[in-house]
Amino acid sequence: MNLAVREALRAFQRAPMLSLLSITTIAFSLFAFGLFGLVYLNLRDALAQVEERVEIRGFVAEGTSAEATSAAVGDIAAFPEVASVRYVSDVQALERARRELGEFEDVFEAGILPASIEVRLREGQRDPESVRSVARRLEFYDFIDDIRYGEEWVEKLYKIRNIATAVGLSLGVIFAIVAIIIIGSTIRMAVLARSREIHIMRLVGATNGFIRAPFLVEGFLKGVLGGLLALVLTYFTFEFVGQYVVEATYFGSGLAVLGVLAGALIGLLGSAVSVGRHLRRV
Amino acid sequence: MIRFTHVSKLYPKGGPALDDVSFHVNRGEFVFLTGPSGAGKSTILKLVYVDQRPSQGEVRIAGQSSVTLTGSAVPKLRRRLGVVFQDFRLLEDRTAEQNVAFALEVIGTPQDAIGPKVARVLTQVGLAGKATALPHELSGGEQQRVAIARALVNDPLVLLADEPTGNLDDRATRGIFQLLRDINATGTAVLMATHDLATVRANPYRTLEMNRGKLVYDSASEHPAAADEFDAPVPDASETPQ
Ligand SMILES: Nc1ncnc2c1ncn2[C@@H]1O[C@H](COP(=O)(O)OP(=O)(O)O)[C@@H](O)[C@H]1O
Ligand SMILES: [Mg+2]
Numbered sequence: 001m002n003l004a005v006r007e008a009l010r011a012f013q014r015a016p017m018l019s020l021l022s023i024t025t026i027a028f029s030l031f032a033f034g035l036f037g038l039v040y041l042n043l044r045d046a047l048a049q050v051e052e053r054v055e056i057r058g059f060v061a062e063g064t065s066a067e068a069t070s071a072a073v074g075d076i077a078a079f080p081e082v083a084s085v086r087y088v089s090d091v092q093a094l095e096r097a098r099r100e101l102g103e104f105e106d107v108f109e110a111g112i113l114p115a116s117i118e119v120r121l122r123e124g125q126r127d128p129e130s131v132r133s134v135a136r137r138l139e140f141y142d143f144i145d146d147i148r149y150g151e152e153w154v155e156k157l158y159k160i161r162n163i164a165t166a167v168g169l170s171l172g173v174i175f176a177i178v179a180i181i182i183i184g185s186t187i188r189m190a191v192l193a194r195s196r197e198i199h200i201m202r203l204v205g206a207t208n209g210f211i212r213a214p215f216l217v218e219g220f221l222k223g224v225l226g227g228l229l230a231l232v233l234t235y236f237t238f239e240f241v242g243q244y245v246v247e248a249t250y251f252g253s254g255l256a257v258l259g260v261l262a263g264a265l266i267g268l269l270g271s272a273v274s275v276g277r278h279l280r281r282v
Numbered sequence: 283m284i285r286f287t288h289v290s291k292l293y294p295k296g297g298p299a300l301d302d303v304s305f306h307v308n309r310g311e312f313v314f315l316t317g318p319s320g321a322g323k324s325t326i327l328k329l330v331y332v333d334q335r336p337s338q339g340e341v342r343i344a345g346q347s348s349v350t351l352t353g354s355a356v357p358k359l360r361r362r363l364g365v366v367f368q369d370f371r372l373l374e375d376r377t378a379e380q381n382v383a384f385a386l387e388v389i390g391t392p393q394d395a396i397g398p399k400v401a402r403v404l405t406q407v408g409l410a411g412k413a414t415a416l417p418h419e420l421s422g423g424e425q426q427r428v429a430i431a432r433a434l435v436n437d438p439l440v441l442l443a444d445e446p447t448g449n450l451d452d453r454a455t456r457g458i459f460q461l462l463r464d465i466n467a468t469g470t471a472v473l474m475a476t477h478d479l480a481t482v483r484a485n486p487y488r489t490l491e492m493n494r495g496k497l498v499y500d501s502a503s504e505h506p507a508a509a510d511e512f513d514a515p516v517p518d519a520s521e522t523p524q
Contacts (some may be wrong), residue, residue, distance in 0.1 A: 003388070200432075202371065203360065204361075204432070205358065205361035205436075206389055210388055210389070211388075
């Protein structure tokens with residue numbers, strides 16, 4: 001097999017620009033995956049933090065009896081999505097507002113803030129869907145006037161995450177396809193450049209596997225190099241963003257290795273799909 | 283060892299290149315394949331080294347039949363044949379010995395077995411002193427010797443030579459032909475396509491003459507044909523582990 005490696009390296013020498021082009025496209029493909037992967041990872045972390053604070057607040061009408069509210073609190077606590085329920089009386093609400101907004105304490109008068117029932121959801125149940133569904137169930141209580149749950153920004157964050165994922169995936173897939181096509185054409189050139197060798201290999205009885213091996217090795221090496229390049233690119237982008245825009249988290253080493261392996265896979269695939277077809281023509 | 287039975291060959295575009303050709307070649311035989319250009323000589327050789335398959339009839343080589351031979355069995359069969367051409371087909375960027383070694387490397391010959399085999403066969407073709415020369419540093423006759431060395435290095439049952447002297451001057455032609463005779467003398471069959479009638483007439487070897495895809499003359503059939511006990515599978519002595 002060291003023959004295959006040697007012949008693959010010869011192919012690099014013979015078409016350095018085209019080889020570089022294949023490596024770069026693989027790198028861009030994985031760069032796109034990687035960049036949006038980072039966006040995804042960081043948004044996921046941000047969402048997790050934000051979600052912890054997701055809270056559904058039902059405002060209780062004036063004059064509602066304590067029995068009614070405590071019965072409701074008991075009911076709501078039994079919802080499967082619900083982690084905790086708390087009743088905040090109008091007096092408590094006023095105290096809290098004064099505490100939080102100390103300098104404006106005079107603005108608040110007793111009776112201005114209604115009592116409320118505050119509901120926190122369990123982890124994994126804090127997506128917009130579950131939040132809405134719990135909120136709808138709170139509406140059944142006649143004495144609950146109004147329900148707030150910061151729906152807008154929760155849904156916006158989710159949307160951003162989904163868009164980033166979709167854009168990243170499609171760009172990555174597009175670049176991967178381009179990379180496979182470019183690798184295919186480099187293989188075509190490499191096959192033509194080696195047509196004499198291939199002819200002689202066949203003549204003296206080399207197996208198809210043996211004839212193919214150098215091309216597969218070539219694709220594999222390009223893929224690994226492309227993967228490493230993508231890793232470097234994402235790292236610099238990440239550093240740049242970290243320095244000038246926002247503190248963020250980077251891939252763990254497991255994901256980095258996975259990225260390089262993905263490159264190797266793209267390279268191998270690009271070679272494998274075209275080598276047979278082109279070999280048949282020489 | 284090589285047997286054609288009612289073989290016809292039609293190329294996808296073009297008329298019949300071979301039309302109902304039957305003959306056989308025994309082990310160790312030297313056979314000329316003659317006839318004008320386009321007669322079908324190269325096609326016969328291509329059918330033997332399975333570059334082409336017959337359209338009709340059967341080609342048997344070393345006990346293998348074209349009817350049952352699968353694509354994946356072809357490489358193994360080719361390792362028992364040597365082929366040389368008019369245009370040598372050497373790799374220009376490799377030395378004489380590297381060209382010969384290449385034929386061993388690509389069939390997975392162990393690295394330490396390659397050197398001695400290459401040296402032995404280069405000596406056999408008279409090029410021991412030019413092992414490190416590149417093809418363009420060699421004369422035509424010498425380049426053909428490298429090609430013959432490459433064809434011989436796996437100890438083939440038969441050497442197939444398609445106009446091996448077609449590009450050579452008289453002196454080089456005589457040299458190459460003498461080499462082919464020497465090779466034949468060691469027991470390797472030689473099937474040589476040529477339209478060099480002077481060489482054919484000057485030598486007592488069997489001649490198959492082709493014309494427009496038909497076998498029009500077989501010097502062996504003037505004598506009572508020997509019973510063919512040679513079609514049995516030939517033990518595979520040249521097999522190399524992969
Ligand atoms: N690959 C091919 N495709 C179509 N026709 C071919 C091909 N090879 C040979 N022929 C035709 O088959 C006939 C025999 O060719 P060939 O065997 O090369 O003859 P020779 O070697 O005796 O000159 C010729 O008419 C030639 O044009
Ligand atoms: Mg010919």
